[in-house]
Amino acid sequence: MRLPKLLATVLAALCLALPASITAAGTPAQAAPAAITLDPASGPAGTTVTVTGTGFPKKSPGTLSAGANAVPFTASASGYFTAALVIPESADPVVPVTAASGRVSASAPFTLTYSSPSAADPAPEPAPAAAPEDGSATSTAPSAPQPGTSLLRFGVGTPGGPLASAELDEVAALAGEAPSVILSYKDFNQAPPLAELEAARSRGAMVLLTWEPWAWGGGTSQPAYALDRITAGDFDPYLRQWGQALATWGHPVMLRFGHEMNGNWYPWSEQLNGNGPGDYVAAWRHVHDVVASTGAANVTWVWNPNVPYWGSAPLTALYPGATYVDAVALDGYNWGTSASWSTWVSPSQLFGQGLAELRGLAPGKQILIGETSAAEQGGSKAEWATSLVGYLAAQGDVTALTWFHFNKETDWRINSSTAAADALRSALAARRG
Structure with a gap:
């Protein structure tokens, strides 16, 4: 039976007015709530x-x-x-x-928990375990500070990374608290380190996961890892593998892709490996979008240059933009006189310019110190450690410092001297109030 022309017209108009979000089953398609x-x-x-x-x-x-x-x-x-x-x-x-x-x-x-830090005295913390004289790790690490008692998180990088329990226990004993941020490094040939992420999580810490687009040991000339090859999609299956694994794991992870890009010592520098202006930003955005497309919403994208220095690439040309970056960071070392080209610098001299530039580029975003330490040569490392913690703790937007606990180009370790270790432990305790 044919409907009257007027009724048919009304029904057609109603169908056109239905929202696009109504599915064939008649149920609105709902986005995940904020x-x-x-x-x-x-x-x-x-x-x-x-x-x-x-x-x-x-x-x-x-x-x-x-x-x-x-x-x-x-x-x-x-x-x-x-x-x-x-x-x-x-x-x-x-x-x-x-x-x-x-x-x-x-x-x-x-x-x-109370109206202000001075309104009530928190219960005294147990004394940290002393590091054994033979240098071996202690069996029990001091507990991490209670939430709210510290404005600046303490993190560490050690040679063994998040799975090296003995190294992390030793650091906790030296520092008087367990690190809540743990560095990890992976190149573009390694699988997502879920065991490391879970090991850090079991310690109450989060991984600052450094994802390096090169093959370790291959030097700075690696055409297969040129930035335009990443942007062109050569590594998309690998990027999706990482994104899917991180999404399935589901817990927070900080991912710093292609760190220290403003220097000239990694093949993702625009000054090396056939790269050119604009290539870094394009590669970063591509990596971000491919990983994000897998549903990995638990990833905090950390953009992490080196502290600016004479001859370094300008940060303004390397910043991917606010929609592609969740947090920013700086790496900076006080080399003292350990190298022929270096001199002693204070924490404010080391980080001041970089912090100012990050605030201009990324207003409102949290700032981390991704890697830092000082040499023993050229000044007092103990005084430097004390000054570093005080200087960073006074910066309201700096949320973490990560100590590079390696004996590498020089002895960057917390305990390169007893005085340095004692000073860092006291400074961290003082910033807890």
Whole structure:
């Protein structure tokens, strides 16, 4: 039976007006709701909290707020962001932390343990175990600081990485606290290090995973790993393998791809390996997008240059942009007089210019010190360690320092001298209050 012309016209208009989000089964297609998590989720007023958000409008700006304190953020291509925010004083025991972008918002509670760091005395911590005189590792590491008692996280890189329990226990004994950030290094021939990520997580730490686009031992001329080959898709199956593995693992991981790109000692430098201007940014964006396409929203993308120096590539031409970077970092070493070309520099001389440039390039993003240490030659490493922790702890947007505990070009280790180890341990204890 044919419908009257008017009724048919009305029905056709209604069909055209149906939202595109209605599926064939008649059920609206729902995107994952926006959500945020806080690390830590409790502590005193003045605590710097790392906020991780998912499900926000892609590549869109937003505002993260707690009381009168607010910082901007920009969601990545997968709707992910991470940002640091200081919790203000409040008469209420719970401070809502809210992230908003357009009409999308999400909140999470931060529980105040006391009104300010001086309002109550925390329970005394047990004395850290002393390092054995023979240099062997201790069997039990001191516990990590309680959430909220430290504004600056302590991290470490050791030769064995996150699986080297004895090395990490020794560092914890030397520093008086367990590191909450652990460095790891992988080249483009290695599988996703899920065992390392899980080992760090079991210690209450997060991995700062350094992903290097080259083959170890191949030198700085490796045409197969030229930046334009990465952008062209030569490594896409490998990138997807990593993305899928990290997404399946599902816990937070900090991924720093192609670090120290402004120098001239790695083949991903635009000054080497047939690379040219703009190649680094293009490669970074491509790697980011391929990994993000696998659903790896648990990845914090860390853009990590070396501290600027005379002759280094300008950072402005190497920054991929706010929508492709979740956190920024600096690597910097005080070589003292250990090399023929080097002189002693203070922490502020070493990091001051780089921090200023990062804040200009990436306002509102948290800053990490990805690698640092000092030589013994040319000055007092003990005084330098004390100054370093004090200087970085006073920077409200610097969330972590990672000590390079290697005896490599020179003895960068925490315990290159007893005085240096004692000074770092005391400085870390002082910044806990």
